[in-house]
Amino acid sequence: MKDNERKKLIEAAVEARENSYSPYSGFSVGAALLSASGKVYTGANIESASYTPTVCAERVAFFTAVHSGERDFSAIAIVGGSSEKGISSFTPPCGVCRQVMAEFAKADLEIILYDGKEMKVFTLSELLPMGFGKSNLE
Numbered sequence: 001m002k003d004n005e006r007k008k009l010i011e012a013a014v015e016a017r018e019n020s021y022s023p024y025s026g027f028s029v030g031a032a033l034l035s036a037s038g039k040v041y042t043g044a045n046i047e048s049a050s051y052t053p054t055v056c057a058e059r060v061a062f063f064t065a066v067h068s069g070e071r072d073f074s075a076i077a078i079v080g081g082s083s084e085k086g087i088s089s090f091t092p093p094c095g096v097c098r099q100v101m102a103e104f105a106k107a108d109l110e111i112i113l114y115d116g117k118e119m120k121v122f123t124l125s126e127l128l129p130m131g132f133g134k135s136n137l138e
């Protein structure tokens with residue numbers, strides 16, 4: 001994937017972050033997921049007063065895409081930061097989201113992080129080494 005394509009995905013994640021509902025943590029996250037078909041699905045974190053039902057931006061993006069019939073993905077951009085101060089550091093996906101990514105994406109899924117200045121690119125296999133998946137149940 002080219003850097004200009006990654007930047008477009010980051011821009012979509014930054015825009016998606018604007019719709020974060022995070023009054024409890026004060027930490028807004030946006031994600032933009034690129035499917036193999038070329039469509040971009042976005043998500044933002046959505047919190048609940050009882051905490052447990054809270055969903056991360058990455059899973060909102062993945063579940064929206066899967067619900068739309070997508071099953072093949074090439075990259076996801078993730079941005080996060082204080083709702084007041086903005087994006088100031090890299091926001092890696094939590095363990096639960098990494099597991100969901102492994103369910104629907106291949107090991108070479110690009111995970112693009114952005115701190116407001118620079119990007120870092122990882123593959124899913126780098127962020128979830130020796131993950132548990134479908135093949136373990138065969």
Ligand SMILES: [Zn+2]
Pocket residue numbers: 056057058059093094095096097098
């Ligand atoms: Zn997460």
